[in-house]
Amino acid sequence: MRWAAGLWLAAVLLVIGHQVSFWRAGQLDTDVLALLPRSEQSPGVLQAAQVLSDSAQRQIVVLLGSPDEQSAQRAARVFAAEWRAGDAALAPAAPGASPAQAVQALQPWRDRLLTPAQRLRLERASTAELVQSALTALHQPGGSGRLSDWLSDPLSLWSSWWSARTGASPVRPQDGWLMFEADGLHWVVLSGETRGSAFSLHDGAMHGDAIRAAEAAARVETPGLKVLAAGVPLHAEAAAAQASREVNLIGLGSLGAIVLLVWCAFRSVRPIALVALTLVVGCMTALSVTVLVFGKVHLLTLVFGASLVGVAEDYGIHYFASRQRQPGVAPFELIRGLMPALLLALCTSVIAYLVLGLAPFPGLRQMAVFSATGLTAAFLTAACWVPWLDRGRVAPSRFAAAVGGSLERWPLLRGRGWWALAVAVLFSFVGVARLAANDDIRQLQSSPQVLVDSQREVGRLLRLPSPAQFFLVQGASEQQVLEREEALKAVLDRLPAGTLAGYQAVSDWVPSIARQQADALLTARVEAQVLAGVGSVLGEQLERPAFAPDPLTLQRWLDRPEATATRALWLGVGTEGYSSMVLLHGLDGRAAAQLMQTATATLPGVRWIDRTAEVSGLMARYRISMSVLLAVGFVLVLGLLWHRHGRTAWRAWLPTLLACLFSVGMLGWIGEGFQLFNVLALVLLLGIGVDYGIFLLESHDDGSAWLAIVLGAASTLLSFGLLGLSNTPALRAFGLTMLFGVAFVWFLSPLFRPHADHG
Structure with missing residues (x-):
C-alpha cells in the first residue's frame, strides 16, 4: 500500500x-459544432459545411434603425466609434471594393452576361419593339450626351444585369454608409470581424459588453433607436x-x-x-x-x-x-x-x-x-x-x-x-x-432568446441565405460545374412563386463558356438589328463597339478583389472533382425544403444539403442504437453481478x-x-x-x-x-x-x- x-x-x-x-x-472550447458527430455525407459536403462555418465564425453584424435617415446616420457614427474603442478583439476594418470597380472589371464581357429574363426577351421580342425600346433609352434625359455609352448597350442590358446581381440584398451605399429601408425604419448596417476564432476564450473578447455600451451611447444621440446584433462570436x-x-x-x-x-x-x-x-x-x-x-x-x-x-x-x-x-x-x-x-x-x-x-x-x-x-x-x-x-x-x-x-x-x-x-x-x-x-x-442550442430573436431579425431584414440548407454542385471540370449550376437555376426559376426569394451562385457572375458563347452570339445578332433600325430612324450608320474576344474565365474573376462573394461559393477541386455551392434566400419551412429536394433529385451532379435535418436524423439513429447498447449494458452488468453473487x-x-x-x-x-x-x-x-x-x-x-x-x-x-x-x-x-x-x-x-x- x-x-x-x-x-x-x-x-x-x-x-x-x-x-x-x-x-x-486556455484550451477550453465553446464551439457547439465540436459536439456534433461527423457527417455521414461525403468529403465534399463536409468541405462545403466547413467553408460556410469558417466564413461566419468571425463576423458580427449590427443594424441600427431609426424613423429618420439623418438620425440613423448620427447614431451609427456614435455607435461605430464607441464599439471600436470598447472591443479590443475587433480587427481593423478592411477597405472593400467599390461597386464601380466591379462594373469596370466586368465591362469587357458585357455582351455575354445576361439574366434569364433578358435572354428570353431577346429571343422572343420583335425587332420593332426592341428598336422602340432603344430609342426611348437614347432620348431619356442625358441620353443624347452619351451616344458612345448607348452604342455599347442600346437595350440597357448592362444596368438590368447589375440590378439583378445586387437585388438579393436590400443594402445600398448612401452618404458613406450601408443603408436600407424596412419595417418603416431607415437602417444602417455596421459590421466587425474578430481577430481570432469566435470560440477563443483567451483573447480578452467582451463583444456583448462593448455592443451594449455603444448602444447606450447611441441612444443618447438618437432616442428610440432600434439595435439588432447578430454573429457567431456573440x-x-x-x-x-x-x-x-x-x-x-x-x-x-x-x-x-x-x-x-x-x-x-x-x-x-x-x-x-x-x-x-x-x-x-x-x-x-x-x-x-x-x-x-x-x-x-x-x-x-x-x-x-x-x-x-x-x-x-x-x-x-x-x-x-x-x-x-x-x-x-x-x-x-x-x-x-x-x-x-x-x-x-x-x-x-x-x-x-x-x-x-x-x-x-x-x-x-x-x-x-x-x-x-x-x-x-x-x-x-x-x-x-x-x-x-x-x-x-x-x-x-x-x-x-x-x-x-x-x-x-x-x-x-x-x-x-x-x-x-x-x-x-x-x-x-x-x-x-x-x-x-x-x-x-x-436541443444543443443554449443562446439567450433575445440573441436568437435578434439573429433571426437580422437574417430576415438582410435576406441572408441559410448556412444549413444549400445545393452542392459537383463536376469533373470547372465548366461542367458551371453548366450544372445553370441547369439547377433553370429548375429553381420554374418553382411556384413565393417558394424561394432568390439564390446565389458562381454562374451568376461567371456563366459557363457555352452559355457565354451563345449569349454573345444572341446579343451580337439582336443588337446589330436594333442599331440598324435606330440608324434608319436617325439617318446614321450605327455600329456596336467590339467586346473582349475571349470568354470570361472563372479564375480571372476570382483573382479580382471584387469577387469576395463568388470566392465564398467556389470550393475548387477536391477528392470528388470540382464543386461549388448554391445558397438560397427566403427558404422557409420543411415543405419548402422538401420541394427543393424533390424538384432537383434528377439533376446530375446536384445534391440538396440540409445540415439541420441531417444531424437531427443522425441523433435519431443514435438514439435508437444507444437504446440497443443500453440493453447490452444491462446484460453485461447482470453477467458481472452473476459472477459475484450468483442467483441473488x-x-x-x-x-x-x-x-x-x-x-x-x-x-x-x-x-x-x-x-x-x-x-x-x-x-x-x-x-x-x-x-x-x-x-x-x-x-x-x-x-x-x-x-x-x-x-x-x-x-x-x-x-x-x-x-x-x-x-x-x-x-x-x-x-x-x-x-x-x-x-x-x-x-x-x-x-x-x-x-x-x-x-
Missing part, C-alpha cells in the same frame, strides 16, 4: 503541473458565460451539499477534507486526461463533469461509514474488506460511462472519458491515500444512527407489494406510450431496470420529449443505480452501508437535479432523467434486498 500511495502521489503531482499549464493556455461568448455560471452552480452547489451531509453524518472536519480530496483529485485528473486525449476540453464537458461530484464521493463516504461502525478495525484492514464492493461498483460505473462514449459525438466521448477517469482517480485516492491520512476516530452521530437504522424499518417486497409494483409498471408503460421523440439539433444478482439489477422504466414513464406523463440525451442518462443510471444494490448485497443489512448509500444518493440527486436547471435543453433532459431515475432506484433498492430467511 505504501508503494501504491507513492506512485499515485507521483501521478497526481504530474496532473497538478499539467493543470497549471492548461489554465494558462453566441459563443454567451455560451461561455452561461457554462461558467452552470459549472459554478452545479459544482459548488453539489459540493456544498456533500459537505453538509458528511458533516451531519460524521461531525468531523477530517472526513469532509478527505472526501473533498478524492473529489478534487478526481476532477483534476479527469480534466488533464481529457485534454491529453482530445487536445482540448469543451465547456459542456465541464458542465457535465461538474455533476461527477455527486458520484465520485461515494468511495470516501463508504470508507468513513464503515470506520464509524467499526472503530477498532485498522484503516488498511477496513479498506481491504470494502475493496470487492468498491471495485465492483467502480467497474459497473465505468462500463456505463464507456457505453456512453460509444456514441459518435466528440462531446459525449469527452464526457465519457472525463467521467470514467474522474471516478477511477477518486477511487484510487480513496484506496491509496485515505487510510494513510485517516489517523483519528469517527465518532457516532444521531444523524448517522437514524439514517443507518432506517434500513431495518424499510419494507421488503413481498405479497401485495408485488401487485403495487405491477400497477406502477403499468402506469409507467402508459407514460412511455405518451412519449414523442424529439431529435432536433437545436437480480436483486441488485432489477431495481435499476425498473427505475429506468419509471423515469421514462415520468417524462411521458409530464410532457417531455424523448431524445438521445435521455437514453444517455439511462446508460449512466445503469452504472450508478446498480451500485446501491451491490452494497446492499455485500453488506447484509449493515446500517453503515445504507448510510453511505443514502449520502451518496442524496448528493447524486442534488448534482444531477441542478443539471436539470441548465439552459441547454439537452443537459436539462439529461438532468431530469437522472433526477427521476436516481430517486426511484434509491427507493427501490432496499425493497429487493434479500429476506432474512434467504441469507
Whole structure:
C-alpha cells in the first residue's frame, strides 16, 4: 500500500503541473459544432459545411434603425466609434471594393452576361419593339450626351444585369454608409470581424459588453433607436458565460451539499477534507486526461463533469461509514474488506460511462472519458491515500444512527407489494406510450432568446441565405460545374412563386463558356438589328463597339478583389472533382425544403444539403442504437453481478431496470420529449443505480452501508437535479432523467434486498 500511495502521489503531482499549464493556455472550447458527430455525407459536403462555418465564425453584424435617415446616420457614427474603442478583439476594418470597380472589371464581357429574363426577351421580342425600346433609352434625359455609352448597350442590358446581381440584398451605399429601408425604419448596417476564432476564450473578447455600451451611447444621440446584433462570436461568448455560471452552480452547489451531509453524518472536519480530496483529485485528473486525449476540453464537458461530484464521493463516504461502525478495525484492514464492493461498483460505473462514449459525438466521448477517469482517480485516492491520512476516530452521530437504522424499518417486497409494483409498471408503460421523440439539433442550442430573436431579425431584414440548407454542385471540370449550376437555376426559376426569394451562385457572375458563347452570339445578332433600325430612324450608320474576344474565365474573376462573394461559393477541386455551392434566400419551412429536394433529385451532379435535418436524423439513429447498447449494458452488468453473487444478482439489477422504466414513464406523463440525451442518462443510471444494490448485497443489512448509500444518493440527486436547471435543453433532459431515475432506484433498492430467511 505504501508503494501504491507513492506512485499515485507521483501521478497526481504530474496532473497538478499539467493543470497549471492548461489554465494558462486556455484550451477550453465553446464551439457547439465540436459536439456534433461527423457527417455521414461525403468529403465534399463536409468541405462545403466547413467553408460556410469558417466564413461566419468571425463576423458580427449590427443594424441600427431609426424613423429618420439623418438620425440613423448620427447614431451609427456614435455607435461605430464607441464599439471600436470598447472591443479590443475587433480587427481593423478592411477597405472593400467599390461597386464601380466591379462594373469596370466586368465591362469587357458585357455582351455575354445576361439574366434569364433578358435572354428570353431577346429571343422572343420583335425587332420593332426592341428598336422602340432603344430609342426611348437614347432620348431619356442625358441620353443624347452619351451616344458612345448607348452604342455599347442600346437595350440597357448592362444596368438590368447589375440590378439583378445586387437585388438579393436590400443594402445600398448612401452618404458613406450601408443603408436600407424596412419595417418603416431607415437602417444602417455596421459590421466587425474578430481577430481570432469566435470560440477563443483567451483573447480578452467582451463583444456583448462593448455592443451594449455603444448602444447606450447611441441612444443618447438618437432616442428610440432600434439595435439588432447578430454573429457567431456573440453566441459563443454567451455560451461561455452561461457554462461558467452552470459549472459554478452545479459544482459548488453539489459540493456544498456533500459537505453538509458528511458533516451531519460524521461531525468531523477530517472526513469532509478527505472526501473533498478524492473529489478534487478526481476532477483534476479527469480534466488533464481529457485534454491529453482530445487536445482540448469543451465547456459542456465541464458542465457535465461538474455533476461527477455527486458520484465520485461515494468511495470516501463508504470508507468513513464503515470506520464509524467499526472503530477498532485498522484503516488498511477496513479498506481491504470494502475493496470487492468498491471495485465492483467502480467497474459497473465505468462500463456505463464507456457505453456512453460509444456514441459518435466528440462531446459525449469527452464526457465519457472525463467521467470514467474522474471516478477511477477518486477511487484510487480513496484506496491509496485515505487510510494513510485517516489517523483519528469517527465518532457516532444521531444523524448517522437514524439514517443507518432506517434500513431495518424499510419494507421488503413481498405479497401485495408485488401487485403495487405491477400497477406502477403499468402506469409507467402508459407514460412511455405518451412519449414523442424529439431529435432536433437545436436541443444543443443554449443562446439567450433575445440573441436568437435578434439573429433571426437580422437574417430576415438582410435576406441572408441559410448556412444549413444549400445545393452542392459537383463536376469533373470547372465548366461542367458551371453548366450544372445553370441547369439547377433553370429548375429553381420554374418553382411556384413565393417558394424561394432568390439564390446565389458562381454562374451568376461567371456563366459557363457555352452559355457565354451563345449569349454573345444572341446579343451580337439582336443588337446589330436594333442599331440598324435606330440608324434608319436617325439617318446614321450605327455600329456596336467590339467586346473582349475571349470568354470570361472563372479564375480571372476570382483573382479580382471584387469577387469576395463568388470566392465564398467556389470550393475548387477536391477528392470528388470540382464543386461549388448554391445558397438560397427566403427558404422557409420543411415543405419548402422538401420541394427543393424533390424538384432537383434528377439533376446530375446536384445534391440538396440540409445540415439541420441531417444531424437531427443522425441523433435519431443514435438514439435508437444507444437504446440497443443500453440493453447490452444491462446484460453485461447482470453477467458481472452473476459472477459475484450468483442467483441473488437480480436483486441488485432489477431495481435499476425498473427505475429506468419509471423515469421514462415520468417524462411521458409530464410532457417531455424523448431524445438521445435521455437514453444517455439511462446508460449512466445503469452504472450508478446498480451500485446501491451491490452494497446492499455485500453488506447484509449493515446500517453503515445504507448510510453511505443514502449520502451518496442524496448528493447524486442534488448534482444531477441542478443539471436539470441548465439552459441547454439537452443537459436539462439529461438532468431530469437522472433526477427521476436516481430517486426511484434509491427507493427501490432496499425493497429487493434479500429476506432474512434467504441469507
